[in-house]
Amino acid sequence: MPLHVPPAPAPALRSVLAALGSPTAVREARTPSLRTAQGPVSPQLPLPVHVLDRITAAGTSPTRLAGWRFLIHCGDRAVAAADTMLTPDGWAFSHFFEGPYVASTERALRHAETTLTAYQPRLLSVPELYMLTLWLHADCTDDGAEGHLAPTDLLVPLAPAPPGITAHRRHRAADLLPVLTHRLTPAPLLGSPA
Structure with missing residues (x-):
């Protein structure tokens, strides 16, 4: 079933196109593959990037939109x-980058396209674990900037994943969030030996 990619805000797309058209922005980017690309380059597959700042005891947590990634x-x-970010003046280009998350995102998206259920793809960052996941949101009518992490949504950790979490394996949010909660809960301090 095809994924329902939400449309990015037009100013976010325009800012990326302007950066791609700027020799200075491309030349100064720390992206050798972008500087040496043979042929035209184009921004595709805009994904809203949400951040999971905390996980509640109930296992659900509010997310916040941090930007759009192309x-x-x-x-x-x-x-x-x-990446683009929201500024007081609206959406603006943030930076270009390359690395393992680019290929990992592309791989996870290709794999998600083979599911029988329609999903809206997003990215979900868990900064405390240095973790990025492909978030397959079940409500395809959401605009990408809104919506809560539902227990039945799927999360696909991208490589490199934190130790003990398998990359590219689909997890229901209700199943993965308790694991993340356990990872984020500090261990109790033990008393000093007597």
Whole structure:
């Protein structure tokens, strides 16, 4: 079933296109693959990036929209990504980057397209664990900026995943959140030996 990719805000897309058209922005980016791309590059697959700041005892947590990420394609593959952020003046280009999360995101999206259920793809960052997941949101009518992490939503940890969490394995949010809660809960302090 095809994924229902939400449309990015037009100013976010325009800011990425302007950055791609700027020799200075591309040349100064720490993305050798973008600087050496053979052929035209284009931003594709805009994904809202949500941040999970905390996990509640009930296992659900509010997320907040942190930006939009575009995979930058050259030919048939992603060579980099571009992030945008919300500023007081609206959506603005933040930075280009490359690395394992670009290929991992592309792989997870291809795999998600083979599901029988329709999903809206998003990215979910868990900063305390240095973890990024593909969030397959079940409500395809949400605009991408809104919506809560539902227990039946799927989370696919991207590589590199934190130790003990398998990358590219689908988890229901209701199943993965308790694991993350356990990982984020500090161990009790033990008394000094007597």
